[in-house]
Amino acid sequence: MTGLRRAARKRPTGARMEARLALVLLLPSVVVVFGIVVYPMLRTLLISFFNVDTPFGGRFPFVGLDNYTSILTSPDFWATTRRTLYFTLVSTGLELVLGIGLALLLIAPLRGRWLLRALVVLPWALPTIVNGSLWRSIFDAQYGALNAVLTQLHVTETYHAWLGTPFMALNLVILADVWKNTSLVAFFLLAGLQTIPRDIYEQARVDGAGAVRSFFSITLPLLVPSISIVLVLRTIEAFKVFDIIYIMTRGGPASGTQTIAFYTYLQAFSDQRFGYGSALAYLIVVIILMLSALYLRLLRSNEMSAL
Amino acid sequence: MSHHDLSAPNPSIVALSRRRLLGLAGATGIGLTLSACGIGGGGTSSSGGDNTGTINALFMKQAGFSEADILAMTKAFQGVNPKIKVNPTFVAYEALHDKTVAAAPAGTYDVVLIDVIWPAEFGSKKIVSDVTSKYPDAWKGEMFGGALQTALYQDKYYGVPWILDTKYFYSNKDLMAKAGVEPASLASWDGVIAAARQMKSKGVVDYPLVWSWSQAEALMCDYTQLLGAFGGKFLSDDGSKAAFNSGGGVAALEFMQMTLKDKLSNPSSTQALEEDVRKVISQGQAAFALNWTYMFGMANDPKESQVVGKLAIGQTPSGPAGRPGVNGSMALAVSAGSKNQKAAWTYIEFLTSQDQQNKYAKDSLPVWKSSYTDPAVIETNPQTVAAASKQLDSMILRPTVPNYNAVSQKMQAEIQKCLLGSKTAQQALDDAAKAADDILAS
Numbered sequence: 084m085t086g087l088r089r090a091a092r093k094r095p096t097g098a099r100m101e102a103r104l105a106l107v108l109l110l111p112s113v114v115v116v117f118g119i120v121v122y123p124m125l126r127t128l129l130i131s132f133f134n135v136d137t138p139f140g141g142r143f144p145f146v147g148l149d150n151y152t153s154i155l156t157s158p159d160f161w162a163t164t165r166r167t168l169y170f171t172l173v174s175t176g177l178e179l180v181l182g183i184g185l186a187l188l189l190i191a192p193l194r195g196r197w198l199l200r201a202l203v204v205l206p207w208a209l210p211t212i213v214n215g216s217l218w219r220s221i222f223d224a225q226y227g228a229l230n231a232v233l234t235q236l237h238v239t240e241t242y243h244a245w246l247g248t249p250f251m252a253l254n255l256v257i258l259a260d261v262w263k264n265t266s267l268v269a270f271f272l273l274a275g276l277q278t279i280p281r282d283i284y285e286q287a288r289v290d291g292a293g294a295v296r297s298f299f300s301i302t303l304p305l306l307v308p309s310i311s312i313v314l315v316l317r318t319i320e321a322f323k324v325f326d327i328i329y330i331m332t333r334g335g336p337a338s339g340t341q342t343i344a345f346y347t348y349l350q351a352f353s354d355q356r357f358g359y360g361s362a363l364a365y366l367i368v369v370i371i372l373m374l375s376a377l378y379l380r381l382l383r384s385n386e387m388s389a390l
Numbered sequence: 391m392s393h394h395d396l397s398a399p400n401p402s403i404v405a406l407s408r409r410r411l412l413g414l415a416g417a418t419g420i421g422l423t424l425s426a427c428g429i430g431g432g433g434t435s436s437s438g439g440d441n442t443g444t445i446n447a448l449f450m451k452q453a454g455f456s457e458a459d460i461l462a463m464t465k466a467f468q469g470v471n472p473k474i475k476v477n478p479t480f481v482a483y484e485a486l487h488d489k490t491v492a493a494a495p496a497g498t499y500d501v502v503l504i505d506v507i508w509p510a511e512f513g514s515k516k517i518v519s520d521v522t523s524k525y526p527d528a529w530k531g532e533m534f535g536g537a538l539q540t541a542l543y544q545d546k547y548y549g550v551p552w553i554l555d556t557k558y559f560y561s562n563k564d565l566m567a568k569a570g571v572e573p574a575s576l577a578s579w580d581g582v583i584a585a586a587r588q589m590k591s592k593g594v595v596d597y598p599l600v601w602s603w604s605q606a607e608a609l610m611c612d613y614t615q616l617l618g619a620f621g622g623k624f625l626s627d628d629g630s631k632a633a634f635n636s637g638g639g640v641a642a643l644e645f646m647q648m649t650l651k652d653k654l655s656n657p658s659s660t661q662a663l664e665e666d667v668r669k670v671i672s673q674g675q676a677a678f679a680l681n682w683t684y685m686f687g688m689a690n691d692p693k694e695s696q697v698v699g700k701l702a703i704g705q706t707p708s709g710p711a712g713r714p715g716v717n718g719s720m721a722l723a724v725s726a727g728s729k730n731q732k733a734a735w736t737y738i739e740f741l742t743s744q745d746q747q748n749k750y751a752k753d754s755l756p757v758w759k760s761s762y763t764d765p766a767v768i769e770t771n772p773q774t775v776a777a778a779s780k781q782l783d784s785m786i787l788r789p790t791v792p793n794y795n796a797v798s799q800k801m802q803a804e805i806q807k808c809l810l811g812s813k814t815a816q817q818a819l820d821d822a823a824k825a826a827d828d829i830l831a832s
Contacts, residue, residue: 137515138495224658225670244657248810333484335605336660337806352488354796355515 131361138357150362159346160363164370167343170257171321171374177261178317179310182268187302189269190276207266215330218259222246222331246332249339256331256340260324268313275309276302311382315375322371343367439730442473445737447501448490450483452665453682454553454720459750460741467740474733484606484663487795490517490725497727500734503552504723507607507788507798509543514792518723522547524735536785537757540719543790549723550742551757556715556785557611557680558777559707560689564700565677569594579619579645579707582678586654589677597656599649600676602664603809605802610788612680613805614716616642618786619709625789630830632823634801635816638711643815645709647808660809672697680706682718686774687752703773705780717785719757751775793829800825 131150133143154160189200206214221228224244233239246252279302287297325344328334334341334349341349347367351360449460457480464476479499481489490502494517504512512518525547530538537551561576569589575581586598602608617624622638625631633639649655656676658666668685670676672695679685688694689701706713722741724734740746747756751770755778761767768775788794804822807813813821 137517138491139516140495224661225656225666225675244661246661247657332661333605335802335806337605337810337812338803348488349799352491353799354793355491355511356796 127361127364130358131365133358135357135361136355138355143358146358150359151366154359154362154366160343162338163341163343163346166253166339166341167322167324170253170260170324170342171318173254174257174260174264174321175314175317177257178265178268179314181261181265182272182313183306185265185269186272186276189273203266203269205266206263207270209263211263211326212330214259214263215327218255218262219246219331222255247336249337252332252336253340256327259331260321260327263327264317264320268317271313271316272306272309275306279305307382311379314378314382318374318378319371322374323367343370439728439732439734441732441736443730443733444475444477445500445728445730445733446477446479446498447503447737448486448493448499449478449480449503450486451480452483453684454555454754455750456684456753459753463741463746463750466746467737471736471740474736476737494725494727497725497729499725500728500730501737502723502725504541504549504721505607506540506717506719506721507790507794509541509548509721510790510792510794512723513543513546513548516726518548519726519728519731520546520548521550521724521735532759533757534759534782536717536782537719539717539787541721541723549721550738551719552722552738552742552747553720553754554757554782555682555718555720555754556778556781557615557682557706557718558686558703558715558774558781559705560671560679560681560685561702561704562671562674562677562697562700563702564697565589565594565598565674568592569677573702576678576704576707577713579616579709582707583649583654586649586678587652590654595675595677597653597675598677599654599659600656600662600667600670600679601646601659602662602667602681603646603659603806604661604663604666605806606663607798607802608663609802609805610798611716611718613642613646613801614786614788615680615706615714616645616709618714618716619706619711620645621709621711625791625830629789629791632797632826632830635819635823638709640815640819642709643805643808643819646805647811647815650809651811660806671701674700683755683774683778684753686771703777705777712784714784714786715781717787791830793832796829797826800829 132145132147134146134150135143185203189196189203193199209217220226222245224230224242224247227242227245229245230239230242234242245255283301284297287301292300323344324342325348328340328342328345332340334345343363344367347360347363350356350363447464449457451457455463460478460480464478468474468476483505486503486505487508490499490504490512493499502518504518509518513520522545533551534554536556537554538547540551540554541547541549559576559582561573563573566573566585566589569585569592571585571588575585582599589595589598601612603612614624617634617639620638620641622636622640622642623633624639626633646655650657650659656662656670658670662670664681664685667676667679667681668688671679671681671685672689674697686701686703690698692698706715722738724731724738728734742757744756744758744761747754747758748761748764748767751761751767755761755771755774756767762775762779789797791797801822804813804818804825808815808818
């Protein structure tokens with residue numbers, strides 16, 4: 084900016100042209116940001132204050148904060164939020180722990196490391212819809228591969244309806260999510276690991292630190308920036324989980340896998356309560372912001388204590 | 391570089407990244423917010439069009455006419471109407487409602503397939519056009535009453551009946567013979583349960599019954615049949631309050647729960663849709679099931695089935711209050727946002743014509759009464775026509791209220807809680823009734 088202004092004092096016409104060019108170049112991103120981010124955001128906020136019950140435009144009764152209060156007093160909302168928090172914390176936690184392990188394996192100087200890295204990225208490269216179908220067929224009560232394997236190994240005698248009970252189904256959807264997303268976490272952390280100079284470890288070894296001590300005193304503290312990025316990303320993604328639920332269980336059985344995004348979708352598009360759905364969407368944003376802030380605060384204080 | 395320097399990241403970098411991360415968090419979270427609907431946005435003025443041009447039609451993938459049937463009908467239509475081009479789209483039944491709603495403001499589809507439970511919602515919200523004025527009077531006498539109800543809401547027609555369907559009772563003759571079960575004993579649900587126990591005790595089949603009881607509309611279809619058979623009612627007579635939580639409504643759910651508890655019903659039933667039921671029946675892994683007409687055709691297709699010629703199709707078993715069928719018919723509607731209403735109507739007229747319906751009667755029986763005495767139709771599917779002529783006389787509707795979908799979702803969840811054993815039938819239905827009353831009052 085200052086460069087531009089200084090240039091403007093020297094050669095006014097050229098600078099004006101340059102500014103115009105800058106505007107033209109900025110225009111596409113302005114259109115994108117306002118058209119598909121800011122405008123829908125404000126529109127959704129507006130709709131959340133009205134009782135909108137059709138997808139068409141028109142005049143709708145203004146209800147103020149009624150949508151928000153009825154959501155916050157609905158037992159369904161709280162049950163769904165608790166379920167989604169469970170999904171988020173367990174899946175993100177597992178992905179992080181397994182991801183660190185996997186990242187350490189991927190950075191280890193093994194023969195055929197390139198092959199290992201290529202294999203590990205595969206689950207993440209699968210579209211979620213494929214991943215969901217895959218796991219749904221594995222867990223199928225009648226024809227599923229899991230039942231076939233377990234009975235052929237004589238671990239169980241009869242077939243189990245794996246996705247048949249609410250809590251079990253929720254955990255198995257988490258498993259499917261972890262299987263897919265651990266690779267992403269591992270690759271993020273691998274990038275973090277690669278920035279840690281090897282000579283620190285050598286120095287630590289000279290000082291008499293073992294592998295465990297090196298991990299907790301060097302690797303983990305230096306990984307905190309990478310961990311915080313991946314943790315926030317995964318938390319947001321997990322909290323918004325929709326597609327894998329839609330494919331694997333459609334929220335069943337007995338609503339046991341109905342997460343907040345799926346619930347919002349049902350309210351808005353199946354029940355045509357667009358005002359209510361919009362309010363729910365805003366509450367999701369608030370919850371996600373709170374979660375992210377909490378994570379970052381915790382990680383930051385950890386970082387300080389590691390100094 | 392010293393050890394200390396490296397392990398202590400620059401605080402300003404941390405702060406910056408933290409703020410950016412929060413921004414990122416917000417932006418990504420907001421990405422979830424819903425757009426699609428507008429306040430004070432454009433209305434739905436739609437011109438009639440001039441009976442030419444391109445129309446988009448939305449169909450479902452399963453049950454009723456097959457995708458191949460519909461493509462063949464469409465090809466025939468274009469043969470006689472070369473000026474109209476039709477683009478059919480097929481989605482799963484489970485996605486049909488939401489896709490129709492989401493596409494409505496844009497007028498993406500000119501013709502949409504609507505289920506019997508939607509005219510109240512789609513009609514009152516002007517998602518589909520009122521076509522009452524286009525209905526020839528003769529249709530009202532020539533079509534089955536149960537079919538006409540499919541498109542009717544408050545004396546207006548919102549579509550033309552196309553798929554006249556109900557869930558029939560299927561039984562595997564082979565398995566019954568092995569267990570020594572007489573076909574006549576299947577006239578009542580008591581008889582079916584006795585037969586199932588006999589089959590189980592003789593080890594003929596692990597789980598004699600299989601149902602489509604996943605948390606979906608399919609569950610409601612089975613529950614509706616049983617509710618009717620046990621003498622229950624969905625709503626009070628004035629339609630303002632739930633009534634399924636007393637008498638037959640509770641007895642029906644208790645019956646369902648009992649078949650699971652006694653291991654007469656396949657435990658996978660609570661995750662199954664109609665297609666899953668068809669697969670289990672087609673493998674000979676269950677003896678009895680309720681399902682739509684299409685299962686009979688597919689169960690007799692050697693590529694799809696191991697029970698070719700072994701399956702009987704019949705009227706639903708009776709409970710204490712009779713043997714009604716659930717009305718599972720569907721209609722073709724012109725979407726209100728269509729810019730080509732005339733061409734859409736021409737296409738619907740063609741697909742619903744008696745000629746076309748008779749031709750593909752194997753997968754879905756015609757909505758026209760006289761078809762059932764037409765030898766050509768009877769010949770395509772003699773057993774189904776025989777079962778239909780009895781069953782189609784008594785069909786019951788699910789509640790015709792604009793927010794049926796919300797009521798249904800509540801009921802599905804509560805019924806499943808009972809089926810999975812976390813609530814008694816009475817408790818589950820009481821809870822569902824309470825929620826339904828709130829929805830009906832809103």
